[in-house]
Amino acid sequence: MKPDGGSLIGFGSGAPGGRTFLAFDPVRNAEFEPAFASATADDIALAAELAAAAAPVWVKLSGSARGQFLRAIATNLERKADDLVTRAKQETALPEARLRGELARTCGQLRLYGETAKRGDWLDARIETADPARKPLPKPDHRSMLRPLGPVVVFGSSNFPFAYSVAGGDTASAFAAGCPVIVKAHPAHPGTSELVGRLILHAVRDCGLPEGTFSLLLDARFEVGQALVKHPLVKAVGFTGSLQGGRALTDLAAARPEPIPVYAEMGSINPVFVLPGAIAERAAALAEGLHASATVGVGQFCTNPGLIVVQRSPAAEKWVKTLAEKLAGTPEGMMLTASIARNFRTGVETLSRQAGVRILTQRAATVSCGAVPVWFETDALDFLGNATLLEEIFGPSALVVWCRDAIEMLRVAGHLEGSLTATIHADAAEATGLGELTDVLAVKAGRVIFNGFPTGLEVSSAIVHGGPYPAASDGGRSTSVGTRALNRWARLVCYQNFTDSLLPPELQNGNPLGLRRLVNGEWTR
Numbered sequence: 165m166k167p168d169g170g171s172l173i174g175f176g177s178g179a180p181g182g183r184t185f186l187a188f189d190p191v192r193n194a195e196f197e198p199a200f201a202s203a204t205a206d207d208i209a210l211a212a213e214l215a216a217a218a219a220p221v222w223v224k225l226s227g228s229a230r231g232q233f234l235r236a237i238a239t240n241l242e243r244k245a246d247d248l249v250t251r252a253k254q255e256t257a258l259p260e261a262r263l264r265g266e267l268a269r270t271c272g273q274l275r276l277y278g279e280t281a282k283r284g285d286w287l288d289a290r291i292e293t294a295d296p297a298r299k300p301l302p303k304p305d306h307r308s309m310l311r312p313l314g315p316v317v318v319f320g321s322s323n324f325p326f327a328y329s330v331a332g333g334d335t336a337s338a339f340a341a342g343c344p345v346i347v348k349a350h351p352a353h354p355g356t357s358e359l360v361g362r363l364i365l366h367a368v369r370d371c372g373l374p375e376g377t378f379s380l381l382l383d384a385r386f387e388v389g390q391a392l393v394k395h396p397l398v399k400a401v402g403f404t405g406s407l408q409g410g411r412a413l414t415d416l417a418a419a420r421p422e423p424i425p426v427y428a429e430m431g432s433i434n435p436v437f438v439l440p441g442a443i444a445e446r447a448a449a450l451a452e453g454l455h456a457s458a459t460v461g462v463g464q465f466c467t468n469p470g471l472i473v474v475q476r477s478p479a480a481e482k483w484v485k486t487l488a489e490k491l492a493g494t495p496e497g498m499m500l501t502a503s504i505a506r507n508f509r510t511g512v513e514t515l516s517r518q519a520g521v522r523i524l525t526q527r528a529a530t531v532s533c534g535a536v537p538v539w540f541e542t543d544a545l546d547f548l549g550n551a552t553l554l555e556e557i558f559g560p561s562a563l564v565v566w567c568r569d570a571i572e573m574l575r576v577a578g579h580l581e582g583s584l585t586a587t588i589h590a591d592a593a594e595a596t597g598l599g600e601l602t603d604v605l606a607v608k609a610g611r612v613i614f615n616g617f618p619t620g621l622e623v624s625s626a627i628v629h630g631g632p633y634p635a636a637s638d639g640g641r642s643t644s645v646g647t648r649a650l651n652r653w654a655r656l657v658c659y660q661n662f663t664d665s666l667l668p669p670e671l672q673n674g675n676p677l678g679l680r681r682l683v684n685g686e687w688t689r
Contacts (some may be wrong), residue, residue, distance in 0.1 A: 165247040165362075167355040169198040171207050171382045172365060174214040174375035178207045178382070185384035187355050190257040190498045190533040200354045203381040203388045212397040214376030215315035215344040221374045222342045223312055226669075227281040227677070229371070230340055234278030236367035237331055238271035241360065248359055252325045255353040257498035257533070262461065263326070270326040273333055273623050273645075277340040280625075280647045286310070287654075289670050289681040294661065305661050307671040310654035312342030314399035315376075317392045319413075320350035320357055321404035322500050323464045329353070330360040330380060333623075334402030334427075337649035343400075344377050348392055351384040352501050358382070393417050393426070400425050400653055404466070404644065407431035407556070407634050414637045427652045428637035429630065429644050431556040432584040433470035434618045435608075437573060437601065438483075440475055441591030442615070447483045450589060455490040457617035462497035462535055463560030464504070467585050467618040470556055472564045473576050484541070484564055488525040491537040498533050499559065505533045508559035512538045515563070518553060520546030524564060535559055544572045548579050577604045582632025582640060585611045585618035608632065610640050621645060 171178030182202035186195035203211075241248065249263045256263075280286055287309045294305035316338040320329035327333065330347050338345050349357035361380035368377045381388050393401055393416045401417060403410050403426060410428030417426045442450060458469050474480050499505040509529075515521060524539040541564040547553050553563060567573045580586075586609035590598060595614075605612050610631035621629060629645035630636040636644075642652045659667055669676050680689050 165244055165359055167198060167200075167251070167358040169200040169354075169358070171201065171203045172358070172361045172378075172380040173207055173211050174379055175365065175369070179204045182207070182382075183384070185351060185354075187255050188352070188501060189254055190500065190502070193502070193532050196254075200358075200382050200384075202383040202385070205391070207381060208388060208391050208395065211346050211376075211379035211381060212315060212392075212395045214379065215346055216376070216397040218344045218374035218376030219312070219314045222344055222377070225342060225373075227284045230342065231278035231282035233367055233371045233373060234274045234281070234336060234339055236371055237364055238274040240363040240366055241267060241271055241274075241326075241331060244359070244363060248326070248356060251359060252353060252356040255356055256325055256500050258325070258461070258500075266324060266326045269623065270331055273327070274331065274336045276623060276647065277336045277650065280650060281340040284670065284677055284679040286647060286650050287670055287679065289679055291671060291681060291683045293684060306658055307662070307667060308656055308658040309668065309670050310341075310651065311657045313653050313655055314343060315397055316343045316345050316653055317398050317401045318345055318347045319389060319401070319403040319405065320347060320353075322350050322352040322504065323461065323466070324404075325350075325353040325356045326360070328404045330357045331364060333645050333649055334404070338402070338653045341650040341653035343653045346379045346381065346392060346398070348389045349380055349382050351382075354382055389413070390416060394420060396420075396422065398424065401427065402644070402652070403428040405430070406558070410637055411634075425652070426637050427642060427644065429466060429584070430634050430636065432466055432582075432631065432635045433554065433556050433580075434467055434583055434585045434587070435471040435473060435577070435580060435605075436469045436587040436618070437473045437577065437589065437605075438480075439588070439590040439594045440477060440480065441594040442589035443479050443483045445591045447479070447486070451483060451487045451490060453617055455487060455494075457619045458562055459491070459494050459497075459537060459560055460619050462499055463537070464500060464558065465619050467621060468560075469587070469618055470562050471580075472562055473573055474564060474566060475569060475573060476566045484524070488539065491525045491539055492527065494537050494560075496529055496531075496534045496536050497560070498531075499535050502533055504558065505529075505535060508535055508557065508561070511555075511557035511559070512561055514552070515540055515557065515561070518542075518550055520550070521553070521563070537561065539564065541566065544568070544576055547576060554579075554581050574601060574604065577601060577608065580608045582635040583609045584629060584631045584635045585609050585613060587613040587616065587618055589615055610635065610643065
């Protein structure tokens with residue numbers, strides 16, 4: 165199974181004439197064939213029209229049928245795992261074990277969302293039956309539930325070629341919610357994207373679904389993505405990437421004649437607060453765990469710990485020194501693309517020039533796409549006085565902030581911007597007094613972690629992967645991972661005084677789908 169370099173427009177291919185580009189091998193630092201053709205204006209229009217035509221079918225598609233489709237995609241991915249991993253490894257330089265693990269997570273996520281669609285309780289079906297005899301006014305019959313928005317555009321991310329890309333969480337949750345999907349493939353792995361896209365289309369055909377269920381558009385630049393966001397038939401957008409990119413799409417969507425939601429996961433420094441008791445209790449294990457979390461994937465995780473907040477003491481200084489030694493001995497890793505490597509070096513250079521910032525550990529990379537950990541340190545007062553120190557550096561870098569006491573740690577916590585995660589390490593005695601710090605961090609982050617590490621995201625019904633701006637564009641009101649991710653692609657609709665036969669099955673008196681529903685104030689099936 166090999167890519168041929170074209171966009172996938174429903175069951176057809178992209179039109180000729182688009183600008184071409186090549187995939188890039190970070191290890192060889194070279195581009196390679198085949199050439200990929202960027203989608204044309206006609207491709208964009210056709211993909212949107214096909215998706216809009218498919219949307220009414222998907223609105224009526226049962227949760228069971230959606231689940232069957234998502235399971236079919238997962239099965240197709242598993243059957244072609246060797247081909248997918250081989251191509252993704254060449255385009256990303258990620259190790260095979262990491263890619264196979266990520267692919268397994270992607271398939272598990274597809275099945276979880278499929279089961280959620282089949283179960284149907286995410287629809288939040290509510291019924292208040294009529295009471296014609298109520299005084300002074302009769303009570304109407306109200307029945308409401310979540311209904312799919314329509315065609316959704318998903319932007320693939322650079323750092324997860326499977327889990328946050330063509331068949332990743334945004335696509336899977338949109339399908340589970342009942343929305344056709346158009347994916348704008350990330351140019352960092354166009355071949356992998358095309359192969360996964362073909363496997364989705366095989367599932368579309370096998371499940372007898374309409375042609376516009378899925379399309380994949382290629383482009384190495386920004387024009388195709390911008391055109392998709394502005395297209396009037398598109399009803400929502402999912403994005404994982406930089407703050408700059410997410411903010412640009414959000415602004416573009418807000419400026420439309422009909423504004424649409426953009427669910428963008430963007431920048432996050434993921435602060436880690438390390439209390440004295442934790443260092444005294446488990447210094448070696450803490451250094452080992454933090455080093456592993458900070459260097460996994462060459463620091464190219466959205467949950468990479470980028471800020472380490474510590475109270476200064478001889479024990480803490482010794483612990484940071486040990487951590488710095490581990491970082492200094494970390495082998496050079498290959499970043500995903502040449503541009504990501506350049507941006508990492510630029511971010512490091514900018515941080516090194518800030519007043520009060522000192523280099524903790526640094527080595528020079530030996531190849532253009534290579535990176536080694538570069539960590540810095542500063543004092544809390546310098547951190548509190550310089551907004552530049554709040555900016556994320558995407559890659560294996562972090563800033564250690566030295567505090568004089570617990571009060572200064574709390575000031576640092578209050579100064580933070582929104583983040584995907586925030587972590588506290590403490591011993592049992594300290595844990596009893598963490599209420600104020602925990603409360604502050606719960607305002608700042610979507611996931612607050614106790615005695616753990618932010619990397620290693622488990623997909624579950626309760627997980628939250630989002631946070632206040634700039635972690636996410638919607639202020640942390642939604643999650644891009646977990647079964648609540650479906651809610652982003654739906655809106656509430658209330659049916660008043662409808663006869664039973666005209667209602668969607670989910671709201672009919674007989675509850676033919678056996679859903680859990682809120683009926684006259686009581687949850688029942």
